[in-house]
Amino acid sequence: xxxxxxxxxxxxxxxxxxxxxxxxxxxxxxxxxxxxxxxxxxxxxxxxxxxxxxxxxxxxxxxxxxxxxxxxxxxxxxxxxxxxxxxxxxxxxxxxxxxxxxxxxxxxxxxxxxxxxxxxxxxxxxxxxxxxxxxxxxxxxxxxxxxxxxxxxxxxxxxxxxxxxxxxxxxxxxxxxxxxx
Amino acid sequence: xxxxxxxxxxxxxxxxxxxxxxxxxxxxxxxxxxxxxxxxxxxxxxxxxxxxxxxxxxxxxxxxxxxxxxxxxxxxxxxxxxxxxxxxxxxxxxxxxxxxxxxxxxxxxxxxxxxxxxxxxxxxxxxxxxxxxxxxxxxxxxxxxxxxxxxxxxxxxxxxxxxxxxxxxxxxxxxxxxxxxxxxxxxxxxxxxxxxxxxxxxxxxxxxxxxxxxxxxxxxxxxxxxxxxxxxxxxxxxxxxxxxxxxxxxxxxxxxxxxxxxxxxxxxxxx
Numbered sequence: 001x002x003x004x005x006x007x008x009x010x011x012x013x014x015x016x017x018x019x020x021x022x023x024x025x026x027x028x029x030x031x032x033x034x035x036x037x038x039x040x041x042x043x044x045x046x047x048x049x050x051x052x053x054x055x056x057x058x059x060x061x062x063x064x065x066x067x068x069x070x071x072x073x074x075x076x077x078x079x080x081x082x083x084x085x086x087x088x089x090x091x092x093x094x095x096x097x098x099x100x101x102x103x104x105x106x107x108x109x110x111x112x113x114x115x116x117x118x119x120x121x122x123x124x125x126x127x128x129x130x131x132x133x134x135x136x137x138x139x140x141x142x143x144x145x146x147x148x149x150x151x152x153x154x155x156x157x158x159x160x161x162x163x164x165x166x167x168x169x170x171x172x173x174x175x176x177x178x179x180x181x
Numbered sequence: 182x183x184x185x186x187x188x189x190x191x192x193x194x195x196x197x198x199x200x201x202x203x204x205x206x207x208x209x210x211x212x213x214x215x216x217x218x219x220x221x222x223x224x225x226x227x228x229x230x231x232x233x234x235x236x237x238x239x240x241x242x243x244x245x246x247x248x249x250x251x252x253x254x255x256x257x258x259x260x261x262x263x264x265x266x267x268x269x270x271x272x273x274x275x276x277x278x279x280x281x282x283x284x285x286x287x288x289x290x291x292x293x294x295x296x297x298x299x300x301x302x303x304x305x306x307x308x309x310x311x312x313x314x315x316x317x318x319x320x321x322x323x324x325x326x327x328x329x330x331x332x333x334x335x336x337x338x339x340x341x342x343x344x345x346x347x348x349x350x351x352x353x354x355x356x357x358x359x360x361x362x363x364x365x366x367x368x369x370x371x372x373x374x375x376x377x378x379x380x381x382x383x384x385x386x387x388x389x390x391x392x393x394x395x396x397x398x399x400x401x402x403x404x405x406x407x408x409x410x411x412x413x414x415x416x417x418x419x420x421x422x423x424x425x426x427x428x429x430x431x432x433x434x435x436x437x438x439x440x441x442x443x444x445x446x447x448x449x450x451x452x
Contacts, residue, residue, distance in 0.1 A: 028247060032246070032247070033242070036242040041238075050246055053246065053250065057253075070215065073225065075232045076228045141234075144201065145235075166192035170192045173195055177230040179233075180230050181226060181229055
């Protein structure tokens with residue numbers, strides 16, 4: 001694998017704005033794994049997830065002029081693109097038919113693949129993190145952040161009032177801030 | 182400050198980061214972020230935390246994806262128009278412009294041809310007009326010439342006709358140098374003056390010359406004539422007379438007299 005490129009967020013934004021080739025490589029090297037982590041948790045199927053990852057980068061590249069630093073960080077903007085494309089893919093008719101077939105024929109392999117992605121070596125540090133978050137905080141955060149649920153959908157799914165959802169989501173993020181920042 | 186805290190604690194910033202807000206809420210958050218540095222700082226902290234969480238949960242895509250995805254982006258970078266070109270290529274757009282052009286050129290050619298034809302027609306019409314004018318001119322000239330020829334033929338006939346007697350009148354003491362030729366056919370009773378041979382002064386407006394025939398000593402009026410300044414004079418036929426011993430010319434008041442003014446006798450000739 002070729003050398004990975006890293007830039008500061010400011011440098012990267014500037015390079016993307018100037019349509020420099022190096023920006024594309026830096027973007028991929030810095031964020032592909034984080035974005036793919038969100039995509040593959042929503043889409044599950046690996047080949048489809050890889051398609052969505054490509055669509056995500058194409059959209060980031062083409063729609064970059066609509067990004068503004070004033071409104072938030074680059075990653076926040078990108079992860080929302082990745083999440084929306086993943087949900088679109090999940091809801092598309094083609095994919096629904098495709099995943100039905102998958103369920104019948106490749107049930108076991110599909111689950112293996114899923115387990116495989118979750119327990120990849122680079123994710124080992126997550127154990128500690130999991131202990132930081134209370135289970136009810138983590139389940140809501142993952143549902144919204146990694147499964148693409150709206151907070152209203154999450155409230156329905158878990159049978160919990162909207163206000164509680166919002167509070168737990170906020171608490172979860174406060175815990176993350178303590179842990180990371 | 183209280184407002185800012187309430188805003189932060191409402192949980193809307195979290196939903197904003199997750200893209201789970203209505204357009205109105207999105208605008209509200211963006212306005213607050215711009216207005217209050219505290220809100221912006223809070224947002225940034227949350228974003229960083231979630232970004233770290235995503236990184237902690239990152240899944241490395243398979244190695245072959247890197248080149249595949251980078252190539253697709255570089256292709257876009259190198260030539261954004263590539264896809265557009267493909268789209269255009271699939272559109273069958275060749276025949277239409279050709280047809281359009283054909284009608285355009287055909288129309289232009291028709292107009293040109295029409296203008297050319299009108300111009301040519303106009304030219305031909307002008308020429309025809311000229312030609313018919315010339316024809317009229319030539320015809321009238323021809324008529325004039327044939328008249329002249331006719332007249333000359335008549336006049337020449339006088340000399341061919343053997344019944345004519347030619348007599349030269351000579352000047353009297355009033356006009357010693359005068360003279361004129363008279364042709365007279367007693368059989369046809371015709372008297373003709375050859376004005377070309379008339380040697381007389383030009384008569385004024387109040388006078389004319391009058392020709393007389395002397396028959397048995399009596400003068401008979403044969404008509405008046407003029408001596409014109411320009412040399413257009415020709416033969417002039419006078420009044421008829423069957424018998425005459427002599428001819429004479431007198432100067433009379435315009436229109437002539439019943440009896441000749443003997444004192445004004447200019448020419449005389451006897452057979």
